[in-house]
Amino acid sequence: MSGIFPLVVIAAGLFFWLRSRKRAKRTEEFAAELGAGLLPPERQNTDRAYPDPEAEAVLAALSRGEWQPAAQALAAAGTDWERRSYLVGVVARQAAEDDTWLRAWQATRPDDPDAAVVHADAKVALAWRIRGSGWAKDTTTEQAAGFHRVLREAREDFARAVSLAQPGDPTPYLLQIPLYKGLSAPHEALHQLWAEVTARAPYHYEAHWHALQYWSAKWCGSAELARNFAAQAAATAPRGSLLTMFPLVSWYEHNDDEAPREAYGWPEMMALTDAALADVAAARPDHPRVAEVRHLLAYCLTKQDRHEAALGHFRLVDGYVGALPWHYYSDPAEIYCHVRDSALKGAAARADG
Amino acid sequence: MGASPRAVRAFVLLAGFYLVALCVLGVLAGAVAAAWVWAPHLAAIKVTVISALLGLPVLRGVFTLGTGAGDREEALPVTEADQPELWYTVRSLADRSGTRAPDEILLTGEVNAAVSEDARLLGMLPGRRRLYLGVPLLTGLTEPQLHSVIAHELGHYGNADTRLAGITRRGRDCVIRTVAAFQEQERKRIGKERSRQEEAAARRLRKGRKAKRVDTRGAGFGYRMMAKPFQAYARFYLRATSSVGRQQELAADRMAVRVAGRDATASALREIAALDTAHDFYQSRYALLGVEAGLLPPRGEVFGGLRHLLADPRRRSGLAELRYELPPGEESPYDSHPPVAERVRLIEALPDDGLAAAPARPALTLLRDAQRVLAQLEDVLLTSEALAMERVDWPELTHRGMHALAVAAAEPLRTALATAGVAPGSASGDLIALLDRADAGQLWLTAGHLPKSPEAAQATGRAAREFLRPALESGTRRLAELALVEKAGAYWELSWSEQARLRLPGAAYAGGTEETVAAAVRAAVADVPDTAPLRTLLGH
Known part of the structure; x- marks a missing residue:
């Protein structure tokens, strides 16, 4: 009689094991079904956070040496300052590699404010290409010297861009913030520059992005200064400006490495995430930064085990992963897909009951 | 105590x-x-x-x-017969400090003075005392200041202390x-x-x-x-x-x-x-x-x-x-x-x-x-x-010393030129060859032969140029200076108040020539090179 007991245990174990295996298999199938249409790492574009046909067309023309489409795109952006600074960045990064077309542009239209601001911003991008993205201690003396030299040149180029720009254009001011950051300008100087920016565009997303970097501990500020800056921006900005993203960015930049996994589930983190979700819902659909916000939100939501919500944002941005937090990793597409798939599995397991 | x-x-x-x-x-x-x-x-x-x-x-x-x-410093001993004033001063200082005068005085080339004693048995038995005096101290201090320095050193051995x-x-x-x-x-x-x-x-x-x-x-x-x-x-x-x-x-x-x-x-x-x-x-x-x-x-x-x-x-x-x-x-x-x-x-x-x-x-x-x-x-x-080295007076030393430094500093660029196919010649010949290349749009192709750090070697496009620019600019400047020495009789001028500067005969002031050269070189190695100022300077 006593011999039957182990058999019962083995049979029960076998039953549960088979059931869990079956369930896992079902969840996997379900996840595959849910994830149909999501792209593998090799098909993720790591240069951009969302598809932007206009920018692609401009870049394609530039690689053929044609600057006119770039000039047209900037003219078309007009006083949409978010779009304008975004496009200037796209064009300037190209000019940091090869600026033959930019010289042609400037020769044809000597006092073109668009060419001037691209020229200045390209210097900043060039300076960073010389420096590399490592920590200061890993940067060689040669790299640091070149970085500072080119940034100092850029200062003069920005002075020219400012003198040519429309009075209400914040672009040549806000694009100087990385330069201030690179040259470790004193806080007082940044406050002055910031006043020029906010007088023209008080809730500019990219301006806040650069300023937060300046105030962060790894550049010219501290974790506390960055937190205060982000909190104040989020508290005063109107809905739809996407500035509620910055408390999350600041937290991620200063704490993500050391924080425990459950930190994302703390009430204040949930509140920050919910505020950003509401902001995204209120933003204009063609805001050039809304995709970036979705990327970080999808990351936070996954960490908070809010897998369905995360998946909703992953679906909207899939295919383009040039955004925080992925671009901090050596293989952004890989890490993006890893986090996305864990959201997928979580969602599938939940749906399966 | x-x-x-x-x-x-x-x-x-x-x-x-x-x-x-x-x-x-x-x-x-x-x-x-x-x-x-x-x-x-x-x-x-x-x-x-x-x-x-x-x-x-x-x-x-x-x-x-x-x-x-081996452990004695290299120094020049001076005897009492040779230097009675120095010895008298040191003796009277020792006297006033209440300690024994040194047995030897030795001159050194350092900005330092020291008294040492070969004491025996862990310092319990006194030994031979030496005063080391750095000649730069004698040059830079006044007599009372030197007294103070010597008194301090002797003071370490003073009986006034326990x-x-x-x-x-x-x-x-x-x-x-x-x-x-x-x-x-x-x-x-x-x-x-x-x-x-x-x-x-x-x-x-x-x-x-x-x-x-x-x-x-x-x-x-x-x-x-x-x-x-x-x-x-x-x-x-x-x-x-x-x-x-x-x-x-x-x-x-x-x-x-x-x-x-x-x-x-x-x-x-x-x-x-x-x-x-x-x-x-x-x-x-x-x-x-x-x-x-x-x-x-x-x-x-x-x-x-x-x-x-x-x-x-x-x-x-x-x-x-x-x-x-x-x-x-x-x-x-x-x-x-x-x-x-x-x-x-x-x-x-x-x-x-x-x-x-x-x-x-x-x-x-x-x-x-x-x-x-x-x-x-x-x-x-x-x-x-x-x-065994040759001794020359200060102005000549300045010119020839600076010239040798310029020759050494121009060497990497001249090697790069040779690698790019320019037959090595005089400084002015090499410079003209470089300027010709710049006008032909081949400046950076030539500069690409300069020695590169691993980071510079990896860089592409404008970044690669920026990595090379400092070496290209300074090399070109040295080459231009050498060419001016060859062609226009320029020379490095001794100055005790500032660094030695290159000067063209008849230049208004010493800094002027260097400023002109620097500006002309910057124009010649700019993204859109303009070699005319440097050519004019050489045609001088």
Whole structure:
């Protein structure tokens, strides 16, 4: 009689094991079904956070040496300052590699404010290409010297861009913030520059992005200064400006490495995430930064085990992963897909009951 | 005296050092005895020899059984017959400090003065006393300031302090010397081992085999092991006695104040801080400027030329700032000196003694026939290679020295030009070839042959150009300067107030030529090159 007991245990174990295996298999199938249409790492574009046909067309023309489409795109952006600074960045990064077309542009239209601001911003991008993205201690003396030299040149180029720009254009001011950051300008100087920016565009997303970097501990500020800056921006900005993203960015930049996994589930983190979700819902659909916000939100939501919500944002941005937090990793597409798939599995397991 | 209990403790600690030495020697002796009793004779002989080699530095350091010539600094001894004024001054200073006058006075080339004593038996028995005087001090200090410096050094051995404190001072010397003796042996050992291995590697290479890496980790091991207990004890000892050491420094300062006056002592400390910087600067920018080209200034000027720099009004104002801002002290367990700034503060807080720093003669006047002494000093301090160098006067030294530096600095660019297919020629020929390439849009293709760091080699596009730009610009500038020397009779002009500058004959002021060259070079290597200004300059 006593011999039957182990058999019962083995049979029960076998039953549960088979059931869990079956369930896992079902969840996997379900996840595959849910994830149909999501792209593998090799098909993720790591240069951009969302598809932007206009920018692609401009870049394609530039690689053929044609600057006119770039000039047209900037003219078309007009006083949409978010779009304008975004496009200037796209064009300037190209000019940091090869600026033959930019010289042609400037020769044809000597006092073109668009060419001037691209020229200045390209210097900043060039300076960073010389420096590399490592920590200061890993940067060689040669790299640091070149970085500072080119940034100092850029200062003069920005002075020219400012003198040519429309009075209400914040672009040549806000694009100087990385330069201030690179040259470790004193806080007082940044406050002055910031006043020029906010007088023209008080809730500019990219301006806040650069300023937060300046105030962060790894550049010219501290974790506390960055937190205060982000909190104040989020508290005063109107809905739809996407500035509620910055408390999350600041937290991620200063704490993500050391924080425990459950930190994302703390009430204040949930509140920050919910505020950003509401902001995204209120933003204009063609805001050039809304995709970036979705990327970080999808990351936070996954960490908070809010897998369905995360998946909703992953679906909207899939295919383009040039955004925080992925671009901090050596293989952004890989890490993006890893986090996305864990959201997928979580969602599938939940749906399966 | 408040320092006494601490001084007694220092004495006991010093005796402990003695004990460590005896233990180590005992262990060595025991090993030898054991080897003779139990081991075969050959091994016993080996152990004896090794023990003797290891034990010698202990005996030498601790008991100072005849200081080896190796640890004496290179210096020029001056006799009383040669320099009666200097000797008289030192004797009367020793007298007023209440201590024995040195047995020898030696001149050195450093900004430093020191008194050393080969005391025996851990400093309990007095020995031969030497005063080392740096010639730059004689050049840069006034007579009262030098008195203060010498009084300070003698003050360390003064009877005015307690006898035990004097022993502590000698003891510190002994401890440091013992540790230094070990390090010296270890260095020699490693040096020998290195050259032996390098020779072996060269032989291997000659025979076509792969050379082994030179590894000196094994050499000097014995000495390192021997030194360990001493170094550990020395660190402990020096730290334990550092407060005594510091107090003795301050007491020596008070002695200097009593003998030479408050203001002379404080100003001497400030002056030495400034002189230190000035002397380093003088050595690299003036005295040794032409060494690469095999040139030295006239005899006596290698150490004596500092006076020209110190006499220059513009340099004087620069030095005045150094005097005002004293360097913050560096903490080292082996340094018993409190920071200079602290010492000056304490001295300047003393009441006025009425011995205000009146205008005084420079200390160099204490030397009879200074020019001859400076020349003799060179014979003692310079290497035989240096002594064999050509001696030229300062203006010629400046021009030829700077020319040689420019030739060396232009070399990478000229090599790059040669790699790019330009037949090497004169400086102006090479420069014209470079400008032709720039006009043909091939400037960066040529610059691409310059030496590159790994980061520069990886860069592409504009970033690659920016990595090369500093080397291209400075190389082109040197080449342009050389071309101007060739074509237009330009020359580097000596100045004691600022760096040597290139000057075209007839140029309005010295900086003008360099500015013009720099601007023309910048235009020639710009993204859109304009070689016209440089060509015009050369056509001059």
